[in-house]
Amino acid sequence: MxxxxxxxxxxxxxxxxxxxxxxxxxxxxxxxxxxxxxxxxxxxxxxxxxxxxxxxxxxxxxxxxxxxxxxxxxxxxxxxxxxxxxxxxxxxxxxxxxxxxxxxxxxxxxxxxxxxxxxxxxxxxxxxxxKPAPNADEVLAFEGWRLDREKRRLLNPENVEVELSTGEFEMLDAFVHNAGRVLSRDVLMDLTRHRERDPFDRSIDTQISRLRRKIEIDPARPKLIKSVRSVGYVFTAKPVLAALDGRDR
Incomplete structure (x- = not known):
């Protein structure tokens, strides 16, 4: 681009x-x-x-x-x-x-x-x-997955790249960098879509639903991106720095 x-x-x-x-x-x-x-x-x-x-x-x-x-x-x-x-x-x-x-x-x-x-x-x-981020040569790994911010790539546990749209990548990036923190829809909108809030806008839920279908074993019973009733969502995995070849460090 x-x-x-x-x-x-x-x-x-x-x-x-x-x-x-x-x-x-x-x-x-x-x-x-x-x-x-x-x-x-x-x-x-x-x-x-x-x-x-x-x-x-x-x-x-x-x-x-x-x-x-x-x-x-x-x-x-x-x-x-x-x-x-x-x-x-x-x-x-x-x-x-x-x-x-x-x-x-x-x-x-x-x-x-x-x-x-x-x-x-x-x-x-x-x-x-x-854009390369600070320490962009480093990759964040979670539950066997690897997220490469510089190359905008997501590799699954079998080392196969999973295609993500811009919105899906930003959503996952926001979750990974706020792991363990409950994020409301408003916060997620600020972190990803950068548009005026609309109380009837369900696009955040839509993006999360799409992302779950790509990274969850059972999207109907998500383990990585959990819903927190009446509050928002939380990413439960604990990301660690990993090398491109998949070896944690």
Missing amino acids: TMGSPVETQILVVDDDPRIRQMLQRYFEHEGYKVTCVTNGKEMRSALSAKPFDIVLLDLVLPDQDGIDLAREIRSVSNVPIMILTGREDVVDCVVGLEVGADDYVVKPFHLREVHARLKSILRRCQTAR
Whole structure:
């Protein structure tokens, strides 16, 4: 990802409404971004194969394929951030979008400044995730798993890399670095999503549900990320420093 300035940032807009495409393209190009617009899933695949993008703004209702399916398809092969743009009023669709790997969503009609603010927040989080942290050559290990912050990798006990979305990685990173501490949803939102709190926003629970499916032996009876009734969640494992070859130290 290139994030030195907006002009280095490539945005892919996937929306079949010409008014939305034109509005987003004009606004973000005026702000200095590079914008490519497509109208359907086929064109989206072609654009993504032609060059790398820093973020995808994806409509849920497209003429050839549902946006949820496209988000799932993108996430199966790439960790590029996805922001869902939807005119659907049912929040369930937005939650499903987050479940399949989207990083955020906005509901139409939207304010361009809000879209811009959320886009910058997503890109900032991705940039931070890719920056070497202090002692970034060190890896945190827990219950046989290894979390490499610099390379943004999670290796399972069989030493196989497990793909994580930006939101999933940040959620796990927050838990690992606050192990044993009960974290409320508000705290987790501050540590990960960096967006205004909404009492009806269940995206934190959605991210945790997705993460549990990837790291828990039995997601229905989690042992690593436990719920604390009426408070939040707690990461029960005790992370230790480990070498990249898996030897604890």
